[in-house]
Amino acid sequence: MTGNSYFFVVAWLVCNLARSIDPQPAQDVLPLFNTTTKLKPAITQMRDDAIITRIGDRVRDRHAREAEFKAYDHYLSFYWQERTFSIEIVDRVAQGGNDITINITSLTPLNTPNFRCFFRGINTVAEYHHNAIAKEVAPNQYSTTIQHNPLKGRALQRGDFMEFEFSSFLAKPQNGRTAYYGTALLYVIGRGIVPWQGEGEKLHSVPLPEEAWLGGETTLPYQYSNEPQERFKQMAGNISPQNVQTFMLGRRLHHTDFGNGSHSDQPNPPHPSHAEKLGPGFVQRSCIACHVNNGRALPPAVATPMYQTVIKVGHDPFGAPHVQLGSALQPQSTHGPAEATAMIRGYQTVTGKFADGTTYSLKSPRYSFQNIAPQYFSVRLTPPLVGLGLLEAISESEILAHTDPTDIDGDGISGRAQIVLDPETGDLRLGRFGYKAGQARLRHQIAGALNNDMGVTTLVFPNLDGATDLEAPQPEIKNADLANLTHYISTLGVSARRDLKDPQAVRGKSLFTKAGCVQCHLPKIVTGPYHPLAELRNQIIHPYTDLLLHDMGEGLADNLGEHTASGAEWRTTPLWSLGLTPGVSGGEAYLHDGRAASLEEAILWHGGEAAAAQQAFRQFPQADRLALVRFLKSL
Numbered sequence: 001m002t003g004n005s006y007f008f009v010v011a012w013l014v015c016n017l018a019r020s021i022d023p024q025p026a027q028d029v030l031p032l033f034n035t036t037t038k039l040k041p042a043i044t045q046m047r048d049d050a051i052i053t054r055i056g057d058r059v060r061d062r063h064a065r066e067a068e069f070k071a072y073d074h075y076l077s078f079y080w081q082e083r084t085f086s087i088e089i090v091d092r093v094a095q096g097g098n099d100i101t102i103n104i105t106s107l108t109p110l111n112t113p114n115f116r117c118f119f120r121g122i123n124t125v126a127e128y129h130h131n132a133i134a135k136e137v138a139p140n141q142y143s144t145t146i147q148h149n150p151l152k153g154r155a156l157q158r159g160d161f162m163e164f165e166f167s168s169f170l171a172k173p174q175n176g177r178t179a180y181y182g183t184a185l186l187y188v189i190g191r192g193i194v195p196w197q198g199e200g201e202k203l204h205s206v207p208l209p210e211e212a213w214l215g216g217e218t219t220l221p222y223q224y225s226n227e228p229q230e231r232f233k234q235m236a237g238n239i240s241p242q243n244v245q246t247f248m249l250g251r252r253l254h255h256t257d258f259g260n261g262s263h264s265d266q267p268n269p270p271h272p273s274h275a276e277k278l279g280p281g282f283v284q285r286s287c288i289a290c291h292v293n294n295g296r297a298l299p300p301a302v303a304t305p306m307y308q309t310v311i312k313v314g315h316d317p318f319g320a321p322h323v324q325l326g327s328a329l330q331p332q333s334t335h336g337p338a339e340a341t342a343m344i345r346g347y348q349t350v351t352g353k354f355a356d357g358t359t360y361s362l363k364s365p366r367y368s369f370q371n372i373a374p375q376y377f378s379v380r381l382t383p384p385l386v387g388l389g390l391l392e393a394i395s396e397s398e399i400l401a402h403t404d405p406t407d408i409d410g411d412g413i414s415g416r417a418q419i420v421l422d423p424e425t426g427d428l429r430l431g432r433f434g435y436k437a438g439q440a441r442l443r444h445q446i447a448g449a450l451n452n453d454m455g456v457t458t459l460v461f462p463n464l465d466g467a468t469d470l471e472a473p474q475p476e477i478k479n480a481d482l483a484n485l486t487h488y489i490s491t492l493g494v495s496a497r498r499d500l501k502d503p504q505a506v507r508g509k510s511l512f513t514k515a516g517c518v519q520c521h522l523p524k525i526v527t528g529p530y531h532p533l534a535e536l537r538n539q540i541i542h543p544y545t546d547l548l549l550h551d552m553g554e555g556l557a558d559n560l561g562e563h564t565a566s567g568a569e570w571r572t573t574p575l576w577s578l579g580l581t582p583g584v585s586g587g588e589a590y591l592h593d594g595r596a597a598s599l600e601e602a603i604l605w606h607g608g609e610a611a612a613a614q615q616a617f618r619q620f621p622q623a624d625r626l627a628l629v630r631f632l633k634s635l
């Protein structure tokens with residue numbers, strides 16, 4: 001055993017002792033939401049004469065099916081300025097009537113707004129049967145009514161598929177261009193908006209089967225515009241009119257450099273009111289600089305500084321702040337030298353064998369520090385930002401129902417709830433976010449990122465990391481801005497599962513169950529009824545996580561605990577959108593520190609409570625191992 005791993009084993013034991021004396025019973029956590037939570041309006045409303053659906057939309061450059069232009073899912077300049085809409089569908093056919101009225105509300109006057117429905121695809125891949133100019137009925141309000149299904153040549157009926165696209169032409173925009181297209185949405189008469197896939201040569205839209213709706217109704221339609229890097233940046237498929245503009249304002253902050261105020265996508269103008277907030281100590285200058293395309297980051301090359309990694313540090317294995325460094329390392333500084341920097345010094349190779357005799361090798365990173373070397377630290381590579389609002393909406397009772405802290409059922413898998421103190425109210429909460437579930441709600445996670453990663457203060461964390469002043473200065477970011485950023489992250493859409501009929505992926509799905517992966521990576525959860533955002537309430541989702549902490553063994557352990565988690569415990573990582581990683585991040589890196597360069601490596605690192613599942617995977621013949629990985633790639 002090398003000195004290094006001896007040290008890790010000792011630290012691991014210390015942390016596990018710490019956890020066994022943890023006194024807080026999980027049942028005492030205060031739910032984030034309950035019957036008194038103020039709910040934003042529902043997306044659909046039942047009336048005697050109609051079902052009404054209200055949804056938000058944004059401008060697009062080109063159309064959904066134009067792979068050659070790669071210009072549908074990206075965001076146009078000035079996207080936050082006057083360029084969102086709300087669409088209200090008054091479906092009287094659903095209640096026995098014979099027409100559907102579409103009402104559109106814009107933020108600025110429009111010029112001949114064009115509502116097109118019933119996709120046909122003649123000559124162009126963006127051609128519809130029905131083309132209407134919506135009539136102005138009040139300032140910034142437009143309306144049109146449909147009675148006929150031109151695809152079928154008859155009156156509208158319940159169950160008809162009505163794809164539509166609303167093209168807005170801004171009469172006098174403050175900035176940027178005037179003419180845009182909108183989102184291609186599929187409305188099923190009598191049912192609502194559904195995520196769709198294209199069928200046949202023309203990609204006629206048909207609803208995706210519900211098993212593909214990984215994020216419930218937030219699920220995005222399949223993408224046909226050849227922009228794989230844009231997949232994690234889309235608004236939820238069911239974004240409400242109340243949140244669509246908020247999403248854009250939050251997105252702008254997410255892309256803002258808090259040093260010079262610039263926007264990451266040119267030629268968007270800078271956000272001057274958010275310049276000069278960075279630092280003095282920081283890891284990165286903007287959210288998007290770490291969360292590349294809202295996806296995960298890739299680990300830096302050996303011996304280069306780590307600027308997309310958060311290194312939590314401590315004075316002891318239980319997570320008390322480090323005397324000089326605070327609770328996280330800030331390797332960059334706006335004024336003078338940084339407090340310390342860290343690098344991957346190299347990798348230690350670990351080898352093993354599958355049951356069929358094939359050998360494999362894994363690599364475990366070793367770190368070096370400059371200036372100050374903390375004894376207790378935890379290295380975390382930037383994770384993707386998919387579906388997090390839905391995870392916040394799962395009720396505490398649902399998560400706690402899966403805990404088995406003393407392994408009463410004797411399956412070798414315990415699963416403990418992380419318990420944290422709410423930084424705003426002081427209540428005990430269930431931890432959900434971060435690799436050790438150290439934050440209870442997205443607002444806290446984001447305020448923590450602003451503080452530790454960028455040196456920007458908020459009402460939630462008014463003192464910078466390591467600061468000892470008792471009197472908190474004025475927060476640098478207003479509460480309204482933090483709320484916009486939180487809404488933005490909460491309402492990012494989840495991509496649909498792909499390859500539903502691929503025989504290898506289908507077989508892989510049953511092997512995922514057979515190997516016991518489902519015991520932690522839960523395939524199905526229903527979100528609670530009390531989240532303020534309608535998009536997230538009562539959704540059937542497939543996140544493949546239980547949000548619980550599991551002891552993953554010595555191989556993955558570090559030596560720094562966080563709240564009630566030991567160095568060996570990690571929150572089960574959600575697996576939705578896993579297969580989109582290469583397209584979004586331009587490469588692959590899995591697990592908390594990005595050490596696994598492939599999904600197979602990630603599985604082989606599983607130990608501790610997941611040892612039996614790892615063992616089952618190693619027993620599989622190669623064809624089964626490939627099938628299981630194929631299934632993960634369909635997520």
Ligand code: HEC
Nearest residue numbers: 283284286287290308310380381382433434435446449453
């Ligand atoms: C220095 C790189 C970096 C920056 C900058 C950064 N993040 Fe993160 N982000 C991370 C890492 C690393 C984690 C995992 C943290 C942990 O385990 O505690 C994370 C976690 C998160 C999570 C929780 C993800 C999950 O699965 O639980 C959210 C949400 C998030 N970040 C949003 C943001 C937002 C919004 C910003 C900008 C205000 C931001 N981040 C800035 C690196 C970064």
Ligand code: HEC
Nearest residue numbers: 515517520550556570571572573590591592602609610613
């Ligand atoms: C005992 C609970 C448990 C079981 C069983 C389990 N996992 Fe995990 N899984 C985790 C935890 C916890 C992590 C996070 C570990 C880390 O980051 O160090 C994880 C991480 C992963 C990751 C990496 C995801 C990412 O985005 O980095 C993959 C892939 C994965 N698991 C697949 C599987 C498969 C396949 C199986 C079955 C062979 C399985 N897991 C069984 C708990 C479990």
